[in-house]
Amino acid sequence: MTQITSEALSHEAHTSEIPLSWRRYFSFSTDHKVIGIQYIVTAFFFFLVAGIFAMIMRGELITPETDLIDRTVYNALFTMHGTIMLFGWMFPVLAGFANYLVPLMIGARDMAFPRLNAVAFWLVPVFGSLFILSFLVPGGPAQAGWWSYPPVSAQNPSGQWLNGEFIWLLAVVISGVSSIMGAVNIVTTIVRMRCPGMGWFKMPVFVWTVLAAQIIQLFGLPALTAGSVMLLCDLSFGTTFFDPAQGGDPVLFQHFFWFYSHPAVYVMILPVFGIFSEVFPVYARKPLFGYKVVAISSLIITGLSAVVWVHHMFASGTPGWMRMLFMFSTMLISVPTGIKVFAWVGTIWGGKLRLDTAMLFALGGLINFVFAGITGIMLSSVPIDIHVNNTYFVVGHFHYVIYGAIVFGLYAGIYHWFPKMTGKMYYEGLGKLHFWLTFLGTALNFLPMHPLGLMGMPRRVASYDPEFAFWNVLASIGAFVLGMSTLPFLVNVFAAWIAGKQAPDNPWRAIGLEWLVSSPPDVENFEEIPIIVSEPYGYGKSEPLTENMGG
Amino acid sequence: MKLKTSATLTAIALALGTISIWIGQLSYSWLPPQASAESQLVDNLFSFLVTLGTFILLGVTGTVMYSVLFHRAGRYDLSDGPPIEGNVTLEVVWTTIPFLLVLWIALYSYQTYTEMSIRGPMEMAHMHKLEAIAPAYAEPINKATESMTNIEVEAKQWAWIFRYPEKNITSTELHLPVDCRAHLILRSPDVIHGFYIPAFRVKQDIIPQQNIDFEFTPIRTGKYRLRDSQYSGTYFAAMQADVVVESMTDYKQWLAEATQNIPSLAPNQAANEYAEREQESAKAGWATVVPAAAPMVNYHP
Numbered sequence: 027m028t029q030i031t032s033e034a035l036s037h038e039a040h041t042s043e044i045p046l047s048w049r050r051y052f053s054f055s056t057d058h059k060v061i062g063i064q065y066i067v068t069a070f071f072f073f074l075v076a077g078i079f080a081m082i083m084r085g086e087l088i089t090p091e092t093d094l095i096d097r098t099v100y101n102a103l104f105t106m107h108g109t110i111m112l113f114g115w116m117f118p119v120l121a122g123f124a125n126y127l128v129p130l131m132i133g134a135r136d137m138a139f140p141r142l143n144a145v146a147f148w149l150v151p152v153f154g155s156l157f158i159l160s161f162l163v164p165g166g167p168a169q170a171g172w173w174s175y176p177p178v179s180a181q182n183p184s185g186q187w188l189n190g191e192f193i194w195l196l197a198v199v200i201s202g203v204s205s206i207m208g209a210v211n212i213v214t215t216i217v218r219m220r221c222p223g224m225g226w227f228k229m230p231v232f233v234w235t236v237l238a239a240q241i242i243q244l245f246g247l248p249a250l251t252a253g254s255v256m257l258l259c260d261l262s263f264g265t266t267f268f269d270p271a272q273g274g275d276p277v278l279f280q281h282f283f284w285f286y287s288h289p290a291v292y293v294m295i296l297p298v299f300g301i302f303s304e305v306f307p308v309y310a311r312k313p314l315f316g317y318k319v320v321a322i323s324s325l326i327i328t329g330l331s332a333v334v335w336v337h338h339m340f341a342s343g344t345p346g347w348m349r350m351l352f353m354f355s356t357m358l359i360s361v362p363t364g365i366k367v368f369a370w371v372g373t374i375w376g377g378k379l380r381l382d383t384a385m386l387f388a389l390g391g392l393i394n395f396v397f398a399g400i401t402g403i404m405l406s407s408v409p410i411d412i413h414v415n416n417t418y419f420v421v422g423h424f425h426y427v428i429y430g431a432i433v434f435g436l437y438a439g440i441y442h443w444f445p446k447m448t449g450k451m452y453y454e455g456l457g458k459l460h461f462w463l464t465f466l467g468t469a470l471n472f473l474p475m476h477p478l479g480l481m482g483m484p485r486r487v488a489s490y491d492p493e494f495a496f497w498n499v500l501a502s503i504g505a506f507v508l509g510m511s512t513l514p515f516l517v518n519v520f521a522a523w524i525a526g527k528q529a530p531d532n533p534w535r536a537i538g539l540e541w542l543v544s545s546p547p548d549v550e551n552f553e554e555i556p557i558i559v560s561e562p563y564g565y566g567k568s569e570p571l572t573e574n575m576g577g
Numbered sequence: 578m579k580l581k582t583s584a585t586l587t588a589i590a591l592a593l594g595t596i597s598i599w600i601g602q603l604s605y606s607w608l609p610p611q612a613s614a615e616s617q618l619v620d621n622l623f624s625f626l627v628t629l630g631t632f633i634l635l636g637v638t639g640t641v642m643y644s645v646l647f648h649r650a651g652r653y654d655l656s657d658g659p660p661i662e663g664n665v666t667l668e669v670v671w672t673t674i675p676f677l678l679v680l681w682i683a684l685y686s687y688q689t690y691t692e693m694s695i696r697g698p699m700e701m702a703h704m705h706k707l708e709a710i711a712p713a714y715a716e717p718i719n720k721a722t723e724s725m726t727n728i729e730v731e732a733k734q735w736a737w738i739f740r741y742p743e744k745n746i747t748s749t750e751l752h753l754p755v756d757c758r759a760h761l762i763l764r765s766p767d768v769i770h771g772f773y774i775p776a777f778r779v780k781q782d783i784i785p786q787q788n789i790d791f792e793f794t795p796i797r798t799g800k801y802r803l804r805d806s807q808y809s810g811t812y813f814a815a816m817q818a819d820v821v822v823e824s825m826t827d828y829k830q831w832l833a834e835a836t837q838n839i840p841s842l843a844p845n846q847a848a849n850e851y852a853e854r855e856q857e858s859a860k861a862g863w864a865t866v867v868p869a870a871a872p873m874v875n876y877h878p
Binding site: 042095096097098099163164168170171173181184185270271276310312313314316327342343354360362365369370372374375376377379381389392396400404407408409410412413414475481482484485486487488489490491525563565 | 607608611618620622623624627630633634637638640641644645648649650654655656657659660661663670671672674675679682683686687688689693741767768769771773775776778779780781782784785786787789795796802804805806807808809810811812813815816817833850854861862863864865866867
């Protein structure tokens with residue numbers, strides 16, 4: 027019955043919409059599709075900003091000495107690069123995909139709480155602006171890294187009450203509140219608002235992975251938010267939770283931080299696993315191999331993700347038994363993840379592959395992810411981690427995860443659903459150019475970081491010994507290639523959105539509810555709520571997906 | 578047909594195996610010189626994981642590339658592939674094998690870890706209560722012939738200072754006798770620093786207001802770099818020192834010579850850079866924690 031009530035509510039909310047005008051993207055819209063695109067576009071802006079920070083850093087690192095920027099500026103840049111990439115780009119862009127796709131994929135007219143949804147989105151420009159405006163306060167922005175470990179983060183050298191670290195903590199807390207709002211909304215929507223016939227094992231894997239990811243937000247984020255509030259009190263109000271000189275424990279903050287921030291990596295990668303699982307069947311013309319196992323393994327990853335955080339602290343001052351326990355739990359994650367990788371390979375195998383841009387990004391992302399997974403296993407092994415912990419090996423590893431796998435997956439998703447979202451076709455040639463530049467840039471930028479870390483170059487350094495120069499030059503060139511690679515993408519989406527060819531409802535001949543409605547979908551999504559009769563991914567079979575809408 | 582398939586698969590596995598073993602052997606050269614007993618153990622484990630990882634990476638990438646090359650749809654081919662939805666045997670196999678591999682890797686890592694006998698802070702806390710009793714840990718590395726006095730390591734924003742209590746001397750260069758288990762006590766008065774010597778493959782965070790015991794065994798004479806591995810603020814990158822591993826005779830001679838020296842001002846990059854920055858009229862950066870004054874020590878390079 028709740029279903030009907032919330033649908034009626036969202037119906038009411040929509041009648042006041044400005045119909046199909048560009049202005050609605052700048053309004054307090056409660057349409058999940060508008061909010062989804064608002065999230066994605068806003069997040070992409072922050073992606074470019076934090077990317078420019080990275081290019082300045084790589085400019086500094088092209089020579090061993092500090093010769094481009096002051097050390098404080100370098101430290102501020104790497105802090106804000108990591109922070110804005112995660113809180114300004116990753117979480118919002120994924121919230122955007124979940125917002126846009128989940129209601130369409132489960133046959134709902136909107137999210138469960140449309141107004142909460144809009145509020146959660148409008149907090150993104152608020153905390154995003156706070157991050158950027160913190161460059162203007164006298165002491166400069168936060169310079170303690172995106173982990174913000176005390177005591178460094180509580181030192182406040184400027185002596186000002188309004189300092190960069192203060193703004194940073196405030197913005198992180200607001201971001202946490204926004205994400206928790208989003209998580210409540212998305213989980214409720216998936217649990218309560220599936221259309222008739224959409225049993226758990228009729229849901230597309232993307233919906234499964236979003237559910238798995240948002241459950242992590244619900245149990246993990248409160249720890250980080252509480253830790254940030256306590257650190258804010260230490261910094262500004264004289265408490266000593268984490269001050270070792272006055273009986274506090276700085277390692278406790280590391281537990282609060284990683285209790286959320288490691289699972290956060292799964293919050294980011296799980297929906298991308300979902301995108302892979304949607305894209306491969308379409309462009310290989312085959313059902314997803316082992317659908318149920320792939321779906322369930324997402325939840326296994328959610329469970330395991332809660333018990334691995336101490337692997338970030340193997341060198342911190344962790345007792346031996348904890349090191350061994352968390353080493354084993356971390357390694358176990360490779361089992362459900364491996365199942366997914368093999369399932370995607372099984373999906374591609376023997377298919378009829380069509381290498382459109384979305385498929386290229388998904389394939390590239392898959393290969394990058396396998397590489398990142400292998401270095402991940404190495405890092406989970408305590409003796410190896412003790413050597414490479416806090417070196418460029420870790421930086422290389424997680425950029426392979428975050429850029430090589432997640433950003434590739436996001437690009438695959440953007441290209442795949444671009445015709446649905448905008449009603450226009452993108453330009454395939456520019457898309458392929460974008461893919462090859464991105465793939466080359468990623469390898470050139472992030473592969474050299476692995477040998478650097480093995481040789482013993484610590485992360486977060488503004489200067490380094492000359493023995494590391496060669497690989498750093500390569501990495502810097504790669505960073506500039508990666509920066510340039512976004513240009514064909516931007517040209518492509520802007521040109522296509524304005525003047526692209528009109529997209530049909532289902533340009534990829536894909537199976538799924540979102541492809542049964544017009545491109546772009548009407549405000550109400552479905553004229554008539556669909557009734558599901560088949561499992562997803564019925565490629566090669568001739569059974570209809572729904573009772574009333576065909577497919 | 579079945580025989581032909583398994584023969585092909587075996588041949589591919591053998592070829593991949595050979596390449597993987599070769600890359601695994603090559604991986605030793607990606608690491609710094611093996612200057613401690615621990616480094617040999619770590620490198621063997623790393624080489625094993627590189628071998629295994631190469632096999633998996635080549636296997637998956639090879640399969641994907643094969644599909645991309647040979648399973649492409651023709652230009653006008655709008656048909657679907659075979660509707661294969663899964664294969665229970667295959668799924669059980671590719672769950673079981675990774676699980677067994679994980680067990681193997683975990684056991685091997687555990688064994689290496691025990692052999693390294695890195696002490697966690699729990700053991701350390703335990704030791705402090707029973708200070709009079711000699712540590713009951715079996716020395717796993719036989720090369721440790723002679724027990725040394727603890728060397729006190731002070732890490733502060735942004736300098737390393739080493740104190741040798743038996744002679745009551747200080748230095749900004751860490752001298753250690755070769756083939757001798759080194760005992761260090763790590764301390765920090767300000768923030769968390771990390772004690773990291775890449776050539777030794779050892780690392781330990783230094784938590785302020787704690788004494789952290791740390792041990793390892795240098796086995797190769799030479800000069801190595803000690804780096805701060807836990808981000809410690811503005812001049813973090815400049816917080817490096819040299820580690821000199823020398824024969825026991827040379828080490829004793831160095832100690833004796835250093836005893837003769839009157840403490841003098843050691844060069845310190847952070848303090849220098851800060852002084853320079855303060856003199857510039859147009860300051861390029863933001864406020865920073867003021868670096869500790871350059872240390873007065875008996876010996877500096």
